[in-house]
Amino acid sequence: xxxxxxxxxxxxxxxxxxxxxxxxxxxxxxxxxxxxxxxxxxxxxxxxxxxxxxxxxxxxxxxxxxxx
Amino acid sequence: xxxxxxxxxxxxxxxxxxxxxxxxxxxxxxxxxxxxxxxxxxxxxxxxxxxxxxxxxxxxxxxxxxxxxxxxxxxxxxxxxxxxxxxxxxxxxxxxxxxxxxxxxxxxxxxxxxxxxxxxxxxxxxxxxxxxxxxxxxxxxxxxxxxxxxxxxxxxxxxxxxxxxxxxxxxxxxxxxxxxxxxxxx
Numbered sequence: 249x250x251x252x253x254x255x256x257x258x259x260x261x262x263x264x265x266x267x268x269x270x271x272x273x274x275x276x277x278x279x280x281x282x283x284x285x286x287x288x289x290x291x292x293x294x295x296x297x298x299x300x301x302x303x304x305x306x307x308x309x310x311x312x313x314x315x316x
Numbered sequence: 317x318x319x320x321x322x323x324x325x326x327x328x329x330x331x332x333x334x335x336x337x338x339x340x341x342x343x344x345x346x347x348x349x350x351x352x353x354x355x356x357x358x359x360x361x362x363x364x365x366x367x368x369x370x371x372x373x374x375x376x377x378x379x380x381x382x383x384x385x386x387x388x389x390x391x392x393x394x395x396x397x398x399x400x401x402x403x404x405x406x407x408x409x410x411x412x413x414x415x416x417x418x419x420x421x422x423x424x425x426x427x428x429x430x431x432x433x434x435x436x437x438x439x440x441x442x443x444x445x446x447x448x449x450x451x452x453x454x455x456x457x458x459x460x461x462x463x464x465x466x467x468x469x470x471x472x473x474x475x476x477x478x479x480x481x482x483x484x485x486x487x488x489x490x491x492x493x494x495x496x497x498x499x500x501x502x
Contacts, residue, residue, distance in 0.1 A: 250374040250481065267376035269427060269439065269474055277472075278379040280399065293377050 251290035252276055254314040258306050266300060273299040360498025361391035361403040367492045370418070370483040378429070378436075378474045381415055381484065383494040399470055401494075406464030406502040413440065413471040415492040416451040418483040425476040426452035432460055432469050451485055459499065469496065 255274075256262060267274050275297040283294035288308045298305035364387035373379045383399045393403045403409065417426050426443035429436050440456025460469065471494050475482045485491040 250377065252374055252376045264376055264476055264478065268425070268476070269378075269429075276374075276377040278374065278377055280380040280382055293374055293379075296378075 249290075249314065249316050251288075251293035251295070251311065254290060254311050255295075255306060257314050258310050259303050261303060262300075273297075273301065359390070360405050360407065360501065361393045361409075362495075362497040363389040363391075363394040363401055364493060364495040365389075365394055365396070365399070366494075367415075367484060370485065372481045372483050373417075373473055373475050374481050375478065376474070376476055378472045381413070381428075381471045381473050381492070381494070383471065383492070387493075399494075400468045401470075401496055402466075402468040403462050403496075403498065404464055405498055406462065407498050408500040408502070409460050409462050409469075409496050410457070410499050411438075411460055411469055411494075411496040412455070412457045413494045414453070414455045415471075415473055416453050416485045417443065417445070417475065418485055419445065419448040419450050420452070420477050420479065420482055421446050421448050422479050423452050423475065423477045423482065425474060426454050426482075427474045428454040428456045429472050429474070430456050430458065430460075430469055431472055432462075433467060434470075436472070437469075461502070464502070 266272050267276060276293055277296040278292045280292060283289040283292060287294040288311055290311060295305060365383035366385050366387060367381060367383050368385045371382050380399055384396050386394055386396060391404060394401045411430055413428050413430055415428055417423060423445045428440040430438045438456050438458040440454050443452030443454045445452045
């Protein structure tokens with residue numbers, strides 16, 4: 249399960265539009281290498297930016313708690 | 317035969333003319349503040365890279381494209397380990413990136429972009445497809461200033477298909493490529 253899939257499971261109010269280029273407020277990224285230290289991540293996917301007006305960014309523990 | 321040396325003064329021009337057999341050909345030298353371009357001025361860094369295999373792209377996640385195979389790299393400025401071009405000559409560069417997805421019946425967004433120094437700089441065209449056997453295509457093209465030392469560029473792909481990961485097509489120059497060339501020195 250990808251980071252995106254797990255975020256949608258723990259943040260059920262979010263939709264794909266929240267992640268859209270330009271208009272979205274959340275940016276997920278994969279630099280084809282280990283994510284920067286301290287970033288919430290699954291594999292090489294990580295949360296680069298989280299600027300959502302009402303939903304807070306999930307913690308790594310919360311993401312890890314989503315069963316595959 | 318001794319060398320012929322042409323020397324100008326501080327004004328005027330020197331004209332070297334061919335015999336007027338088929339018209340007159342004139343070579344005009346620039347003013348004293350100008351320079352005559354040499355081969356070093358017109359043979360700046362140029363590269364082309366492609367992806368040797370498919371790459372899985374997660375839904376709604378901007379993912380660096382693994383352009384891991386050089387077609388050419390005239391100045392050894394492209395790094396196949398991190399898919400990054402860091403030119404060592406300052407100036408204005410034309411960059412192009414292109415990638416095709418695998419087929420999908422639900423692809424709404426297939427969007428390539430070129431990032432400079434880890435920030436998105438240029439977003440490309442958006443590809444869509446609703447055919448399992450037809451991939452989406454996206455292209456990005458633009459002119460960037462590069463400082464010749466620390467500036468670098470990379471290419472990313474973003475997809476929204478609503479169906480999980482989507483793959484790029486198996487690599488070759490006609491399905492995926494990332495190219496760049498110096499077009500004007502700083």
